[in-house]
Amino acid sequence: MEQPLYQKTITELAPLIKSKEISTIEVTQSVLKQAKDYNVLINAFISIDEAKALEDAKQAEAEINQGIYKGPLHGIPMALKDILHFENERVTFGSKIHQDFIASENATVVSKLKEVGTTFTGKLNMHEYAYGPTNNNPHYGPCRNPWNMEKIPGGSSGGSAAAVAADLTIASLGTDTAGSVRIPASACGIVGLKPTHGRVSKYGCFPLSWSLDHIGPMTKTVEDTAILLEYIAGYDEKDPTTIDKPVENYASFLTGDIKGKVIGIExxxxxxxxxxxxxxxxxxxxxxxxxxxAKVELVNIPSLKYSEYAEYITFMAESATIHRNNLISRIDQFGPDVQxxxxxxxxxxxxxxxxxxxVRTMMIKEFANVFNQVDVLISPTLPALPPTIGDEMVVINGKEYPALDSIIRLTSPANLVGIxxxxxxxxFSNGLPVGLQIxxxxxxEKDVxxxxxxxxxxxxxxxKKPNLKELLTN
Structure with a gap:
């Protein structure tokens, strides 16, 4: 049976679009139908803009027919986390306070994707203001894990991960402050990359923590992640945290040859x-x-024992500053957990x-020393399977732990050191995906x-994909 267009990857679709074997309109219609059919169950979207998406697809089709092909993202339908500014469009940040906010310009990553002809289909659900790992949003409803509707998809980019896993979008972007790309990627069984801090501009993305925030690809395959990273990376004078370093063709490094490379295990x-x-x-x-x-070498990073303290202190202090005015005047309009x-x-x-x-300075030094000995560090992404929506505790080997602390524990060190x-x-375990963190x-990025x-x-x-038809019939 021929694979539906909505199930394909960027890597599979791009050559078909370029050669005109399929049209960008066909691809977009296929993805939109899948999104409309199953979003009622998963609640991955805050809004779907069918008219705008088809308009984008028609423009891409016209350009390609005129011989103007802009690369592998041209005509690819994508929905993005509703934290990124789109000029003259409503952006909610998953909140009530900003439910009617209209952005005055595009986020830099949005501009970059527009320049290469990406088709935008809608805005994806997220934890309110990206401040949490569950995506149990009190204003727009909880996003659900497509593998088990009772479980969280992870957060804060839960809508992005669930939409990619369920083929409601070909690919997406998420933001990551303590693991918010990798946590939902692991929970939903997709690929999610947090790049080096400064590799991708954050301009036009509502901040949670200035020094910890990142933007990264969320895709069906590693090759798609490499392609997407290349098109969103680069120095941006509008974002002083970006580093002026050449952008590489990341897909060209995907050989699969890791002979002689060293894996560090802490x-x-x-x-x-x-x-x-x-x-x-x-x-x-x-x-x-x-x-x-590959070879394996045990390593020791003593400062990791302080990392949870450093992570919490940093994003708490910075987020309190960001939200200070609304905390004073509109505290009752935050959801209970974020409040x-x-x-x-x-x-x-x-x-x-x-x-x-x-602590961060100490960690950066110790991680750098370790990377003088090894090429990558490998760990679980999450220490436990995704909990049930609404649960505040997770059970690990028969012992209860606070869900928030547990979910971000293994991902947040990479944010602190910016790697x-x-x-x-x-x-899979109990029918739920498990993620490997590298x-x-x-x-x-090339070795990772x-x-x-x-x-x-x-x-x-x-x-493999979750059985959505079974969910629909149930």
């Missing part, structure tokens, strides 16, 4: 208090990478914040992506 932090089945799947994945020629977190965000003192930054980190599917040195590609290439069984 057991004390990244494999501590991890669900037994999750740990087993990740250890099996590491052994497979060894069988492909609670923002109230606590006022507690850290300047001393606490500066101590947190001292690239990817989550790629590595198996981290690399700053601006070493190639390790992920090597694993994905040898494990096509982990790229």
């Amino acid at each position: 057991e004390d932090y990244f494999f501590n208090s991890v669900d037994r089945k999750v740990k087993q799947l990740v250890e099996t994945a590491i052994k497979q990478l060894e069988s492909l020629g 609670h977190l923002l109230k606590f965000s006022n507690i850290p003192s300047a001393v606490d914040y500066l101590q947190g930054q001292q 690239p980190a990817i989550s790629v599917p590595c198996g 981290m690399g040195a700053a601006f070493n 992506l190639n390790f992920a590609y090597a694993f994905e290439k040898n494990n096509p069984q982990f790229s």
Whole structure:
């Protein structure tokens, strides 16, 4: 049976569009139908703009027919997290306070995608103001995990991950402050990359924490992530945190050859208090990478024991500053969980914040030393399976832990030190996907992506799709 267009990847669609074997209008109509059919169950979208999407698709079709082909994203239908500015369009940030906000200009990543002919289909659900890992949004409803409708999809970019997993979009972008790209990627069984801090401009993205925020691709395959990264990366004078460093053709590094490369394993932090089945799947994945020629070396990063403190102090202090005026005048318009977190965000003192930054400095030095010995660090993405929507605790090996603390524990160190980190599917437990996290040195996206590609290439069984028709009939 011929694979429906909505199930295809960027890599599969691009040559068909370029050669005019399929039209951009056909692809967009296919994706829109899938989105409209199944969003009622998953609630991945805050808004679908069918008319605008078809207008974009027709323009892309006309350009291609005139011999103007802008590259592999030309005519690719994409929905983005509703935290990115679109000029003269409503952007909610998943909030009530900004429910009628109209952006005056495009986010830089939106402009970059528009320049290469991407078709935009809508705005995706998210945790309110990106301040949480569950995507249980009180204003627009919870986004649901397409593998199990009772479970969270992860957050804060839960709508992006659920939409990609369920083929409601060909690809997407998420934002990541403590794991908000990788957490939902793991929970929904897709690929999610947090690039190096400064690799992708954050201009036009509503901030949660200036020094921790990142924007990254969320896709069906590693190759799609590499393609998307190339088109959104680069220096931007509008974002002073971006680094003026050449953008590479990341897809060209995807050889799958990892012979002689060294994998670092930090057991004390990244494999501590991890669900037994999750740990087993990740250890099996590491052994497979060894069988492909990689070597494994145990490493020690002592400052990791302070990382949770540094992460919380940093994003609490910075988010309290960002939301200060609304905390004073409109506190009742925040959802209960975000309101609670923002109230606590006022507690850290300047001393606490500066101590947190001292920890970051120590961590950056220790991670850099480790990357002088190894090429990548590997760990589970999440220490446990996604909890049920509304649960405030997760159970790991029979013991209860606070869900928020547990969900971000293994992903947040990469935000503190600003290094690239990817989550790629590595198996299933109780019918839910499990993610493998691969981290690399700053601006070493090529090794991170190639390790992920090597694993994905040898494990096509982990790229299977949730049975949405069964969900619809139930």
